[in-house]
Amino acid sequence: MLDLKYIRENLDEAERRLRTRGGKSYLDGLRELDERRRTLLKEGETLKALRNSVSDEIGRTKDKSQVQDKILAMREVSHKIKGLDDELGLVDEQLQSFLLTVPNLPHGTTPIGASENDNVQVRCWGEPQKLPFAAKPHWDLGEDLGILDFERGAKITGARFTLYRGAGARMERALINLMLDLHTDQHGYQEVLPPFMVNRDSMTGTGQLPKFEDDLFKMVDPDFFLIPTAEVPVTNIHRGEILKKSDLPISYCAYTPCFRREAGSYGKDTRGLIRQHQFNKVELVKFVHPSESDAGLETLTGHAEKVLQLLGLPYRVMALCSADIGFSAAKTYDLEVWLPGQCCYREISSCSTFGDFQARRASIRFREDEKGKPEFVHTLNGSGLAVGRTLVAILENYQQEDGSVLVPPVLQPYMGGLERIVR
RNA sequence: GGAGAGAUGGCCGAGUAGGUCGAAGGCGCUCGCCUGCUAAGCGAGUAUACUGGGAAACCGGUAUCGAGGGUUCGAAUCCCUCUCUCUCCGCCA
Numbered sequence: 001m002l003d004l005k006y007i008r009e010n011l012d013e014a015e016r017r018l019r020t021r022g023g024k025s026y027l028d029g030l031r032e033l034d035e036r037r038r039t040l041l042k043e044g045e046t047l048k049a050l051r052n053s054v055s056d057e058i059g060r061t062k063d064k065s066q067v068q069d070k071i072l073a074m075r076e077v078s079h080k081i082k083g084l085d086d087e088l089g090l091v092d093e094q095l096q097s098f099l100l101t102v103p104n105l106p107h108g109t110t111p112i113g114a115s116e117n118d119n120v121q122v123r124c125w126g127e128p129q130k131l132p133f134a135a136k137p138h139w140d141l142g143e144d145l146g147i148l149d150f151e152r153g154a155k156i157t158g159a160r161f162t163l164y165r166g167a168g169a170r171m172e173r174a175l176i177n178l179m180l181d182l183h184t185d186q187h188g189y190q191e192v193l194p195p196f197m198v199n200r201d202s203m204t205g206t207g208q209l210p211k212f213e214d215d216l217f218k219m220v221d222p223d224f225f226l227i228p229t230a231e232v233p234v235t236n237i238h239r240g241e242i243l244k245k246s247d248l249p250i251s252y253c254a255y256t257p258c259f260r261r262e263a264g265s266y267g268k269d270t271r272g273l274i275r276q277h278q279f280n281k282v283e284l285v286k287f288v289h290p291s292e293s294d295a296g297l298e299t300l301t302g303h304a305e306k307v308l309q310l311l312g313l314p315y316r317v318m319a320l321c322s323a324d325i326g327f328s329a330a331k332t333y334d335l336e337v338w339l340p341g342q343c344c345y346r347e348i349s350s351c352s353t354f355g356d357f358q359a360r361r362a363s364i365r366f367r368e369d370e371k372g373k374p375e376f377v378h379t380l381n382g383s384g385l386a387v388g389r390t391l392v393a394i395l396e397n398y399q400q401e402d403g404s405v406l407v408p409p410v411l412q413p414y415m416g417g418l419e420r421i422v423r
Numbered sequence: 424g425g426a427g428a429g430a431u432g433g434c435c436g437a438g439u440a441g442g443u444c445g446a447a448g449g450c451g452c453u454c455g456c457c458u459g460c461u462a463a464g465c466g467a468g469u470a471u472a473c474u475g476g477g478a479a480a481c482c483g484g485u486a487u488c489g490a491g492g493g494u495u496c497g498a499a500u501c502c503c504u505c506u507c508u509c510u511c512c513g514c515c516a
Contacts, residue, residue: 041474045485052485055497059442067496074496242433242471370453371469 001099001361008034017105020112020322026102033095040091044084051077100204101211104357106322107331109294113321119334120321125305126314128338128345129397136403137341138395139272142168144403145423148273159270160262160277167421171394171407172280174414175387176255179282179307183384187303189253189284194233196256197224202236205362207328207354217259217277226259230283231381238287239362242374248366249288249296253384256281273388274346280387284351286380287364293353293378301333301351304384308348310410313393314338316345330355333382337389341396348389351382 007014011027018026054074058067106112111120142148147168153161164172183189203209203225208216217226227233234252243250258281269275284303288296301317308315320332329352336345356376359365365374398406405421412419 038474041485045474048486049484051496056442058496071496078496374471 001357002102002105003356003360004034004095004099014105018103020106021103021325022114022323030095030098033091033098037088037091037095040084040088044081044088047077047081047084051081097210100209100361103327104207104330104354106325107353107355109319110325110331111319111321113323116321116324118321119324120319122317122319122333124314124316125309126312126338128314129340131340131399133401135340135343135396136399137272138339138392141341141395141399141403141405142273145405145421147171147421150272158277160275162273162276167415167418168391170415170418171391171411171421172387174411175390176280176282177414178310178411179384179387180253180255182307182310183253183282183284183303187251187253187284187306189251189303192234192237192252192254194227194230194237194254194256196227196233196259198227198233198236199224202232202239205239206232206235206358207326207361208232211327214263215261217261227256228260229258229383230254230256230281231285234283234285235358235364235379235381236362238364241364243287243364243366243377245289245366245368248377249286249292252285254283254285255387256283273392276388279389282384282387284382284384287359287377288380289366290356290375290378293355293380296378296380297331297333297351297353300380300382301335304335304349304351304382307385307390308335308337311390311394311408313390313397315348326350326352328352328354328357330357335385337393339393339396341399346389346392347386348393349383349385352380354379354381 002014007027007030011031015025015027051074054070054077058064058070058074061067064071111118113119136144139148139150143150145167147165149163149165153163156163180191184191197219200209200223203216208225208228216228219225233256234254237252238250257278259278262275262277265275273279284300286296286300305315305317315335315337318334318336320329320334325332332350332352334347335349335351337348338344339346355378358379359376364377364379366377367374394408394411395405398408400406400420403423407415407418407420
């Protein structure tokens with residue numbers, strides 16, 4: 001959520017920055033709503049002040065017969081207040097839901113662009129290898145090796161669900177452990193294991209609601225949602241809290257499965273593990289002092305990159321342009337891993353800074369000075385990494401001409417010493 | 424799922440015949456004083472949001488005693504709904 005006061009005072013600038021995302025208009029009608037609200041507020045509060053003082057007077061008068069006229073007058077005033085409050089409630093609601101659907105302002109260093117084609121490559125690591133034989137896509141490798149069973153996944157549940165078997169299941173688990181160990185032991189994150197279902201407030205806090213309900217799996221009876229990313233439960237750990245400045249930065253990492261409807265992506269990536277309704281991810285989340293958020297994004301991105309480097313997977317870092325960053329993000333780096341089986345780079349991690357956007361929605365604050373006003377922290381997060389896609393990248397990059405797949409050395413200890421997956 | 428108890432400020436905890444309660448008291452914390460140091464002691468201060476005024480310091484208004492609604496001139500106190508916590512029973516990994 002954006003700061004209403006900031007918008008009020010910088011309407012044109014805010015609109016201009018928002019339009020770099022590509023829409024036509026983001027703040028139309030906001031000024032009128034805001035002014036209407038303040039008018040109603042002022043009127044109602046004046047009457048309330050009157051009522052309070054007169055009621056006080058009535059209370060101190062022992063002989064109530066002397067104040068009958070005042071009681072009657074206040075009955076009238078209360079009636080008016082009720083009317084004003086009702087209207088104010090309506091306007092407030094409109095204003096609130098308006099604000100909740102306005103995306104974040106792009107960061108000053110986010111490249112301006114019109115589509116994903118305008119994303120900017122920041123750096124790359126490793127050599128995208130051309131395999132000296134006909135490279136297979138991971139779905140063929142996985143099926144041939146008997147470690148990925150797409151057909152039965154579809155039978156058990158439906159499209160975009162996959163059954164992992166044997167070394168495949170083991171590798172998924174090994175990757176989760178490798179990533180968690182790295183981030184906790186080397187990068188200073190505290191491991192957390194959050195609920196995989198969250199309530200509406202949590203979804204609103206990080207920005208998935210109210211706008212993107214169609215992308216989520218929703219429970220019927222309790223009004224809960226399956227998490228689309230650990231970002232949601234982990235960022236909401238501190239919803240409504242005032243943190244100690246000395247506790248910042250707070251760094252959490254969490255493994256969770258993620259559940260996404262993938263509405264609107266029919267026909268896209270229908271084969272293989274790339275786009276599933278359920279996938280595993282290790283997520284990094286940071287709460288930082290505002291002055292640290294820019295540097296924080298760089299280090300957090302570095303932590304995600306480290307996983308790819310350890311696994312020896314070539315990748316590039318893309319700065320997403322203004323048209324391609326997510327609703328809540330101010331700036332995003334995508335890590336794209338090289339997939340020789342499909343001869344392309346695919347997103348495997350997305351690292352973003354949200355500025356105070358999520359912190360304002362979720363009311364996560366700290367005090368600069370003991371006596372100072374609470375201020376919003378900045379939140380950051382990034383995948384470190386998407387586990388299923390990492391397994392995809394390993395299969396495709398480490399495949400051999402005979403159809404077997406070598407296990408990256410760092411992963412072997414996590415797989416009982418297994419060096420090669422064969423049929 | 425059944426029965427009961429509860430939810431007050433950073434914490435503990437008063438507060439039911441509705442008014443002087445944003446809320447006693449204690450602890451903690453901050454600033455000052457005092458004591459040769461420490462402990463103790465003394466004094467003052469110590470919620471948040473919105474909003475009006477002001478360059479600012481700051482001053483004023485409104486709201487908030489789990490959440491929402493109702494009764495009333497007036498509600499932490501009365502009524503209704505919901506959420507959460509705890510205890511007992513049932514069920515269960």
